[in-house]
Amino acid sequence: MGELLSRIRKGFGKKLALLHTWNGWIVVILALSGLMLLGGYWRGVLGEGRVWLKWIHIVIGIASMLPVVFYLLLAAKHWKQLKEKRWQKLNILVVLGLLLGWFLSGVLLWQFRAVGPRLANSALWIHDMLTWGGIPYVIYHSITRLRWLKEPGKRTVKTGREKAMPASDKVVPQSVYSRRAFVKWTIGAGIAVAVGPSFLKWLNNSIGSGIGESSTNMNQLAANNGNQLLPAPQALPASSPPIGGGAQGRFRLYTVTPIPKFNNNNWSFTIDGLVDNKMIWNWEQFVALKRKAQVSDFHCVTGWSVYNNTWEGIRLKDMLQQAGIQPGAKTIKFHSADGVYTDMLTLEQAQMEDVMIAVLHDGNPISNDFGGPVRLIVPKMYAYKSVKWLSRIEVIEGTDIGYWEQRGYSSDAWV
Numbered sequence: 001m002g003e004l005l006s007r008i009r010k011g012f013g014k015k016l017a018l019l020h021t022w023n024g025w026i027v028v029i030l031a032l033s034g035l036m037l038l039g040g041y042w043r044g045v046l047g048e049g050r051v052w053l054k055w056i057h058i059v060i061g062i063a064s065m066l067p068v069v070f071y072l073l074l075a076a077k078h079w080k081q082l083k084e085k086r087w088q089k090l091n092i093l094v095v096l097g098l099l100l101g102w103f104l105s106g107v108l109l110w111q112f113r114a115v116g117p118r119l120a121n122s123a124l125w126i127h128d129m130l131t132w133g134g135i136p137y138v139i140y141h142s143i144t145r146l147r148w149l150k151e152p153g154k155r156t157v158k159t160g161r162e163k164a165m166p167a168s169d170k171v172v173p174q175s176v177y178s179r180r181a182f183v184k185w186t187i188g189a190g191i192a193v194a195v196g197p198s199f200l201k202w203l204n205n206s207i208g209s210g211i212g213e214s215s216t217n218m219n220q221l222a223a224n225n226g227n228q229l230l231p232a233p234q235a236l237p238a239s240s241p242p243i244g245g246g247a248q249g250r251f252r253l254y255t256v257t258p259i260p261k262f263n264n265n266n267w268s269f270t271i272d273g274l275v276d277n278k279m280i281w282n283w284e285q286f287v288a289l290k291r292k293a294q295v296s297d298f299h300c301v302t303g304w305s306v307y308n309n310t311w312e313g314i315r316l317k318d319m320l321q322q323a324g325i326q327p328g329a330k331t332i333k334f335h336s337a338d339g340v341y342t343d344m345l346t347l348e349q350a351q352m353e354d355v356m357i358a359v360l361h362d363g364n365p366i367s368n369d370f371g372g373p374v375r376l377i378v379p380k381m382y383a384y385k386s387v388k389w390l391s392r393i394e395v396i397e398g399t400d401i402g403y404w405e406q407r408g409y410s411s412d413a414w415v
């Protein structure tokens, strides 16, 4: 009878061990792929691979619920076994909470079109926050091998690839125990020191007036503007103070190239291709062009949005009209001065009233990190259409495919 019981228990322990291993690998793969999706560095390196990586992340993210479901089937029994082991119980709750939170917010991000930008924005915030808290926790957990599997009386059992564990805390010499505690605290403190500052910075940037609703610090941006272009554009009364009351949300730097810098000598703006009047402006001429102001929202496909932006600039429609579109023209191609990034609109899309060649954001010159001095704004489409460092508009005959569309983004960019 006793033997039978212990057999059953052993089988149970093995099941838990297997779940733990699977869950561990899934978390590692999700963490790595997730960090690569987040990192600006990888954005440029991965290219088309980024779209694949995103799918892998989504599929494994969904699969991550399998060990959770299986565990929940065993949970009642496991919970009883853990009895007084409060820390292990807490660990299980934390891990389950992390996995569920990542999963639910991940599903919203995956379904960003169905749920709309507001919800996607909050989901991204939650996904990020869990990552900032969860990854250090998981690292700590795996380094200190605080196993939810540890059961009294089982720690000496060498099962398969499991390593031998001290028999129990009672027989472990006090010095070893306190050394272990010391190591744990040291590792914990190390992780806190390593990740803490960036985490606080991120929190400070993003908490602001609620979930994902804080704003880009405009003064800081103006101070960090690497462009030196004179004269500075004088804001229309409509943009200073901004008619929209100022942007809500934080622009994330999403850039696939090194960030260019401009001055009066190396900046120019061209419109050419199938137009009657090819034109090229230098900065002094360009700031003198007639501008309009508009308020619009800005949405990235990866889930973040910035609302209520007051953009001031030249309406694309007006510029095209002045240039005179020739018959046969079908597509407007936008070139970035980074020499790499392009995107396009059909002639019809380009005639939308709110497509703008923007020069000011909330009354300030657009800084070089965020695409200044001049960037395209297509409010009704996802922001990969909003080409930064816009320097050339080419009117062409056939169709074309932009930087991200070549790398697997949908050519349908409607929000």
Ligand SMILES: Nc1nc2c(c(=O)[nH]1)N[C@H]1C(S)=C(S)[C@@H](COP(=O)(O)O)O[C@H]1N2
Pocket (backbone or CB within 6 Å): 251, 252, 253, 254, 255, 256, 257, 299, 300, 301, 336, 338, 341, 369, 370, 371, 383, 384, 385, 386, 387, 388, 389
């Ligand atoms: N030249 C250029 N334009 C670009 C990009 C880029 O990498 N290079 N990224 C696009 C994407 S995907 C987004 S979300 C926005 C990001 O704008 P931001 O960096 O000002 O936040 O710029 C778009 N325009």
Ligand SMILES: [Mo]
Pocket (backbone or CB within 6 Å): 254, 299, 300, 301, 302, 383, 384
């Ligand atoms: Mo984007």
